Amino acid sequence: MSARDDVLSRIRSALGPDRSVPPEAVRDYRLTDDRPLDVLLDVLVDRVEDYRATVARCGQDQVRTTVQRLLTETLGEHDPADVVVAPGLPAPWRPEGSTEDDDRPAVELAARAAAVTGVAVAIAETGTLVLDGSPTSGRRALSLLPDCLVCVVTADQVVGNVPEALARLDPLRPLTMVSGPSATSDIELERVEGVHGPRTLLVVLVAPATD
Amino acid sequence: MTAVHLGMPTLPTAPRGVGHLRGTRSFPDEARDSLRNGQLRANLGHATTTIRGKRAGVVAELPDWEQLRQAGAALKRATMARLDDHLEELERQVTARGGTVHWARDANEANEIVVRLAREAGAREVVKVKSMATQEIGLNEALEAAGIDAFETDLAELIVQLGEDKPSHILVPAIHKNRSEVREIFARTMPDVDPDLTDDPRQLAMAARAHLRERFLRATFAVSGANFAVAETGTLSVVESEGNGRMCLTLPDTLVTVMGIEKLVPTWRDLEVFLQLLPRSSTGERMNPYTSTWAGVTPGDGPQDFHLVLLDNGRTAVLADEVGREALNCIRCSACLNVCPVYERAGGHAYGSVYPGPIGAILSPQLTGVEDNASLPYASSLCGACYDVCPVAIDIPSILVHLRAEHVEAQTHPTAESTAFAALARVMSRPRLWRAAQRAAGLGRFLSRGKPVLPRLPGPAAGWTRSRDLPTPPAETFQQWWAKENGGGRS
Ligand code: SF4
Numbered sequence: 064m065s066a067r068d069d070v071l072s073r074i075r076s077a078l079g080p081d082r083s084v085p086p087e088a089v090r091d092y093r094l095t096d097d098r099p100l101d102v103l104l105d106v107l108v109d110r111v112e113d114y115r116a117t118v119a120r121c122g123q124d125q126v127r128t129t130v131q132r133l134l135t136e137t138l139g140e141h142d143p144a145d146v147v148v149a150p151g152l153p154a155p156w157r158p159e160g161s162t163e164d165d166d167r168p169a170v171e172l173a174a175r176a177a178a179v180t181g182v183a184v185a186i187a188e189t190g191t192l193v194l195d196g197s198p199t200s201g202r203r204a205l206s207l208l209p210d211c212l213v214c215v216v217t218a219d220q221v222v223g224n225v226p227e228a229l230a231r232l233d234p235l236r237p238l239t240m241v242s243g244p245s246a247t248s249d250i251e252l253e254r255v256e257g258v259h260g261p262r263t264l265l266v267v268l269v270a271p272a273t274d
Numbered sequence: 275m276t277a278v279h280l281g282m283p284t285l286p287t288a289p290r291g292v293g294h295l296r297g298t299r300s301f302p303d304e305a306r307d308s309l310r311n312g313q314l315r316a317n318l319g320h321a322t323t324t325i326r327g328k329r330a331g332v333v334a335e336l337p338d339w340e341q342l343r344q345a346g347a348a349l350k351r352a353t354m355a356r357l358d359d360h361l362e363e364l365e366r367q368v369t370a371r372g373g374t375v376h377w378a379r380d381a382n383e384a385n386e387i388v389v390r391l392a393r394e395a396g397a398r399e400v401v402k403v404k405s406m407a408t409q410e411i412g413l414n415e416a417l418e419a420a421g422i423d424a425f426e427t428d429l430a431e432l433i434v435q436l437g438e439d440k441p442s443h444i445l446v447p448a449i450h451k452n453r454s455e456v457r458e459i460f461a462r463t464m465p466d467v468d469p470d471l472t473d474d475p476r477q478l479a480m481a482a483r484a485h486l487r488e489r490f491l492r493a494t495f496a497v498s499g500a501n502f503a504v505a506e507t508g509t510l511s512v513v514e515s516e517g518n519g520r521m522c523l524t525l526p527d528t529l530v531t532v533m534g535i536e537k538l539v540p541t542w543r544d545l546e547v548f549l550q551l552l553p554r555s556s557t558g559e560r561m562n563p564y565t566s567t568w569a570g571v572t573p574g575d576g577p578q579d580f581h582l583v584l585l586d587n588g589r590t591a592v593l594a595d596e597v598g599r600e601a602l603n604c605i606r607c608s609a610c611l612n613v614c615p616v617y618e619r620a621g622g623h624a625y626g627s628v629y630p631g632p633i634g635a636i637l638s639p640q641l642t643g644v645e646d647n648a649s650l651p652y653a654s655s656l657c658g659a660c661y662d663v664c665p666v667a668i669d670i671p672s673i674l675v676h677l678r679a680e681h682v683e684a685q686t687h688p689t690a691e692s693t694a695f696a697a698l699a700r701v702m703s704r705p706r707l708w709r710a711a712q713r714a715a716g717l718g719r720f721l722s723r724g725k726p727v728l729p730r731l732p733g734p735a736a737g738w739t740r741s742r743d744l745p746t747p748p749a750e751t752f753q754q755w756w757a758k759e760n761g762g763g764r765s
Contacts, residue, residue: 067365067377070535073285073590074358084355088348092341092547110560166574169525170491189553189561202575203524203566207517226546234507234542235371237568237575240549242561245517249430249446250453250475252321252328254557258429258479259486260517260564 096188096223100271103187103223107216108268110190114243115256116264123269126156130179130213133265134158137211138176145176149205151198152181156215169204177211178261185221186228189242192216192266193228196237203237212261214241218271286380287643288588293381293412294440295588295642297626301649304624314621317452322612328558329609329663335560336550345547347667350603353540354593360505360538361584367508371570373580380587385416387583388497388530392422395528395579397495403512403519404428405499406444406606407532407585409628410641413497424497425489427518429482436463442622442630445556445608450621453478460485479516486518496522496577500533501605502548503582506541510582511567513552523566529577534585536593536602548605551665555607588641597676601637603666610660610670616653625650632660636673644681651677 064072096103108118117137121129134146143160150163158179164172172178181199182192192214194200206212222228232238245260256262288295297304308314333339353360365375378384384407392400400417402408402424414424414435426435433448434441437459441447448456453473460467460478464485471481498519502511510531512519523529539545553562571580593599611617611631622630627638627647635654639647651674654660660670 065377066379066383069379070377070584070586070590071358071361073586074361074535074593077285077590077594078355078357082355085351086348088345088352088547089341090345092338092345092550113560114563173487173491186561191561196572196575203520204575207520207524225550226543229543229546229549234504234509234567235569237572238566239520240561240565242559242563244563245515246563247429247475247479247516248325248557249428249433249448249516250456250478251317252325252446252449252557253475254559255475255479257476258483258516258518259427259490259521 092226093224094226096227098223100218100221103221104218104268106223107185107187107190107221110187111192111243111264111266114190114246114264116243116266118266118268120268120270123272124155126215126267126269127158129267130156130215131158133213133267134177134211137263137265141176147172147175147178147205147209149178149180149199149201151201152179152215153199156181164201164205169202169208172204172208175209177213178205178209179213179215180206181215181217182220183238184228184231185216186223186225187221188224191228191240191242193232194239194241195232196239203239206239206241207260210261211263211265212241212244213265213267215267215269217269285591285594286588287591287646288410288641289380289382290642290646292385292416293410293587294628295410295638296646299626301620301624301626301653304626305620305653308621308624309619311621313452313455314450315619317450317455318618318621320452321446321449322618325558325612329555329612330558332554332558332560336554342547342550343665343667346551346605346665347603349539349544349547350666351600353538354536354599354602356540357535357538357593360540361535363505363540364503364508364538365584367506368510368570368580368582369508371508373508373570373582376581376583378583378585378587381411381585384411384532384583384585384587385413387581388413388532389416389420389422391528391530391581392417392495393420395495397422397528399423399425399489399493399495401425401427401489401493401496401522401526402431403496403498403514403522404431404447405497405532406628407499407534408497409441411532411585411587413532425486427486427490427522428514429479429516429518432482432486433459436460440623441628443608443611444606444629444631444633445611450623486521490518490521490525493522493526495528496526496530498522498529498531500531500537501552502545503533503538504540504542504545505538507569509542509567509569511545511565513549513562513565515557515563517564520564520566523568524576526577528579528581530581530583532583532585534587535589552605552607555605555609555663555665588643591643592637592640595640598636598640598673600668600673601633601640603668604633604637605666606633607665609663609665613659613663614654615657615659616655620653625653632670632674633668636668636670636677639677639681644677648681651681 146161183195244264430448443449457473617631
């Protein structure tokens with residue numbers, strides 16, 4: 064018998080001929096967070112800052128200047144071409160002189176100073192940004208290897224809680240949920256920021272359209 | 275190979291001679307040694323106190339914690355009741371998305387599969403994401419025997435590997451080491467380490483980053499575990515903090531994920547429950563820094579060769595026990611370790627298995643057959659704290675009682691060890707009695723005049739020291755050390 068058939072038949076014999084099927088799970092936890100958007104945006108900022116990331120809020124026409132300001136504050140004087148942006152990042156968001164990620168070997172990104180990406184969803188309650196491997200979020204290596212990551216989040220991407228976020232996401236895409244800069248609790252169970260992922264996380268939160 | 279329970283089908287348990295589910299000595303013997311180690315007790319006490327506070331804070335923040343917990347328990351129970359169907363669905367979905375699924379009856383088969391895949395890929399070294407399953411099966415030793423170097427990349431795993439030590443906690447395997455011990459290990463074993471390295475955790479984390487950076491960038495072959503697998507979509511998931519997981523899941527050409535067959539959930543939506551329960555229960559955070567999910571192979575993004583190894587190694591034997599099978603619902607958050615008075619004092623190594631603490635006390639003996647870990651079901655005072663914090667509401671005390679009954683049934687009479695340990699567990703689980711025993715021991719240090727082991731103690735510890743030696747307390751307590759190192763202030 065193959066290992067596969069053997070394991071499956073062990074399971075069947077463990078469960079017995081008249082296996083009892085327990086009741087379905089009751090989903091009486093909160094499925095949505097119905098607080099107004101401006102409250103959710105405030106919660107998101109609070110939670111992301113709690114992870115010791117930096118958040119800047121701006122209007123729809125200020126994304127580029129805000130991204131540039133945060134980069135300069137973090138990197139100081141830098142070669143603009145050392146900043147790599149996701150291939151689908153909208154042109155008006157891109158810092159001057161930045162380069163677009165292409166299909167160069169992923170490890171080459173490790174030499175770059177910073178990456179700028181969009182996100183698919185942001186979760187207010189947990190301060191989580193979800194990147195989904197789309198052209199706007201970029202491939203996974205882009206948000207991993209440069210030491211500074213800038214994520215641009217638009218207000219319509221912000222949901223209240225985890226169930227709302229998963230409902231918006233495609234489980235077939237490679238997803239990365241980012242909650243603050245890389246960190247560890249491995250020494251005396253105290254959190255310290257900055258291990259293998261980006262040590263600096265900068266978030267630009269774009270205000271909703273006003274009409 | 276042994277029968278699990280009278281009247282139950284006879285299913286094979288995890289084989290002997292491979293992996294890390296059995297200690298060489300019984301729990302009471304191991305615990306007696308670790309109780310002598312004052313530094314170990316101080317380190318554990320400090321770390322578990324920190325994490326208990328953080329967990330309580332973030333759990334209290336959610337008004338629907340109990341509903342999530344009950345939903346988590348119900349989802350896991352329903353999954354186990356149809357485990358065969360879900361595994362077949364998972365296999366179909368992973369295969370449809372370009373992955374290859376392998377099945378392993380036990381540790382030996384799983385190790386053989388990974389070694390063969392590494393050889394076929396021509397890999398001489400392997401980077402690893404922390405994984406309980408690969409620790410359980412002793413994969414590193416199997417790779418080494420095949421001439422392949424395995425590098426642990428999680429900070430705590432790295433500390434354990436460099437220190438040639440053993441893991442003592444399922445989330446933070448080096449929890450028994452404090453910052454200055456970690457500094458000493460790094461200074462001794464990392465070739466290019468800064469000689470001025472201090473014991474500041476941030477500096478230690480930076481040293482680990484520098485040490486592993488090149489290795490990540492040249493890695494071609496990675497091995498991971500999985501926190502969850504979604505049957506309906508073939509989506510795998512790794513929950514982590516440092517980004518070492520992302521490095522391993524993203525940069526190499528080949529990724530092999532070794533996963534116990536119980537780790538799956540039927541639907542994508544089910545993760546909405548577990549991704550709330552797990553981070554708050556484990557590191558005490560609203561969300562861990564990084565959670566990665568992937569389904570098969572994504573062209574142009576990440577490893578283009580993906581293998582999933584589905585591991586039994588005694589799990590079906592656990593499933594056969596209608597009471598004990600709840601142990602398979604565990605999501606390895608480690609909350610039950612962090613609240614357990616016995617774990618806090620005995621330390622993880624005393625349990626002999628890679629699964630220590632309350633969950634280990636019910637899981638290890640079931641995976642190996644209770645006669646191979648006979649003292650573990652007694653390594654508890656049944657105080658119930660583990661059940662209260664468990665995010666999937668596993669009734670650990672009831673399963674312990676069930677396993678004790680099973681052991682007694684098999685043995686006719688309980689061993690002297692188990693009876694003796696039950697007495698110690700009672701003392702350790704009551705702070706007042708324990709402190710009284712310790713105070714008596716402080717007096718005892720003077721009386722013992724530097725001898726490492728105390729004679730019989732009066733008072734509450736007398737029952738224990740009649741058959742066991744109580745350790746001589748350390749000259750310096752953790753609090754004294756802390757005050758000295760930090761000058762009273764903390765950054
Ligand atoms: S038994 Fe429960 S509390 Fe313990 S590690 Fe497993 S899920 Fe966490």
